[in-house]
Amino acid sequence: MEAGPQDAPxxxxxxxDKKNGTFYLYLALSPSFTDKGKFLLAARRYRRxxxxxxxxxxxxxDLCQGSKAYVGKLRSNFLGTNFTIYDSQAPYEGAKPSNGRAGRRVASKQISPQVPAVNFEVGQVSYKFNLLKSRGPRRMMCSLTCPSSLSEKISTKKKVEEFSPVPGYTVLKNKAPRWHQHLECWCLNFHGRVTVASVKNFQVVATIDQSKPGGKGDEETVLLQFGKVGDDTFTMDFRQPLSAFQAFAICLTSFGTKLACE
Structure with a gap:
């Protein structure tokens, strides 16, 4: 749940696994796309x-909302163009649980008293409609709730003071690809980490720093990239301010058909 590194992704x-609609996230321990690496998270798709x-x-x-291993969920609209990311834990002190059925984990009678029955909305991902059916990749925007600064500890001879993270917002958008005249396709530089052309492939960059009025983010530094390297294998590379959970949730939005967007 902590943010990734700052210097390198x-x-x-x-x-x-197409048969049961399950996705597994692994930390890569070698450059090979065939080695699984260290297991981090899993997700299963359900129709509600x-x-x-x-x-x-x-x-x-164990992929159910009533499990102690439950981390959060991703919920889409009917068209699969707008998604809400829910966290099982409050993203910052004083955060309010989400209202309505969508924000609840399960009915109170179906869950252990030791496990919270609420979720916290921590992000939105939306895909832009392509009403004119123009050529090009999907266009997406992400708005995430996250601490704008990590917890700090200041040591003195008398005491250690802890400061709680301050809630902030990160706004991301997909990096616009360039049209390659010779190959006749839209291209992004994935630096060898993506090997199969797919409408699912994307890179996202920061757009706006809301802590600085009128400030703009770095639109060159890729904070998250996702792409296909095999029939059922994809790479996911992320860095600060995203956590593995946030990056995984954003990548899950890319799966599935979006007829209105492509």
Missing amino acids: LQCLIKR GAHTEYIISLDAE
């Missing part, structure tokens, strides 16, 4: 009426 792999939900868990076998 953490390299991860996502393995997809007109909506789709991805339950995210620390346990690869």
